Amino acid sequence: MLNHVQSNNQLIMKDLFGNALLDYQNRNYTEDITTSTSISGDDELPLPYLFRNYKAMPKLEQKALNICKGLVLDVGCGAGSHSLYLQKKSLEVKAIDISKGAVEVAKKRGVINATVLNLLEETETFDSILLLMNGTGIFQELDQVSKYLKHLKSLLKPNGQILIDSSDIKYMYEDEDGGFWIDTNAKYYGELDYYLSYKGEQEIPTKWLYLDFETLNLACVSVGLKCELVYEGEHFDYLAKLG
Secondary structure (H helix, E strand, O other): OOOOOOOOOOOOOHHHHHHHHHHHOOOOOOOOOOEEEOEEEEEEHHHHHHHHHHOOOHHHHHHHHHHHOOOEEEEEOOOHHHHHHHOOOOOEEEEOOOOHHHHHHHHHOOEEEEEEOOOOHHHOOEEEEOOOOOOOHHOOHHHHHHHHHHHHHHEEEEEEEEEEEEOOOHHEEEEOOEEEEOOOOOOOOOOEEEEEOOEEEOOOOOEEOOOOOHHHHHHHOOOOOOOOEEEOOOOOOOOOOOO
C-alpha cells in the first residue's frame, strides 16, 4: 500500500509499517500508525483500514479492481487486501512490496505469490499493473516520473494497462480568501516529505509525490503512454488508466 523507499543516503528502513501490520495480524493491535508530511500535521492511519475488504474500499479502488484483467502486478501490496480480492475473482496476482513485514502479512492472509521487491527491480510482464493508495507516491519526485513510467511500460504485455491513482493537493495550499500560496519558484507542489511513526519510533523520512492528472498526462505523452481519466473521486482524487 505505502510504497516506502530508501532515502538517497541509503539509510536502512526500520519497516515500522510492516511491524504495525504484523502486530495487527498477530492480534497485538494496541495503537495506529501516525503519519505527517512537510505541509500537514500528524494524522492517524488506522490499522484496520489496511485490512479492509472490498465492500469497505473507496469506489475508486473498487473501480480499479473491477477492470483488472489477466496477470496482475499489485505494487506496494501492503497487507494484501487488493490481491486477495483479485484472487477471489480467479485472477493470477503477483504482489510486491519493499516492506518485509507487509509481505509476510500478505502471505499469512492468503496471498499466493507475494515477494519483497522494489518496483524498479521487477522484470516480468503483466496484463494489469495496479498502483493504489496514491500510487504516484512511489515516483517520489517530479523528475523521477519519466523513469518510473518507462519502466512500468516495459512491464506491460501487449494491450496491457497500468491502473494508478493520486490526488491534486493544490487545495491544501488554499487560503481563506480562495487564493493559493504556492511558491512558483519552488519545487512542484505535490512533492512532499513523508514521515511515519509507530509505538514511539520514527521511520526514516521518505519522499512522496501527489501528481495532478494533467501533469501525469503530460509525463505519459513524453514516454509514449496513453493516459485516460477513468474515475474522479469526491476529494480531488482520481484513477487513471495508462497503456
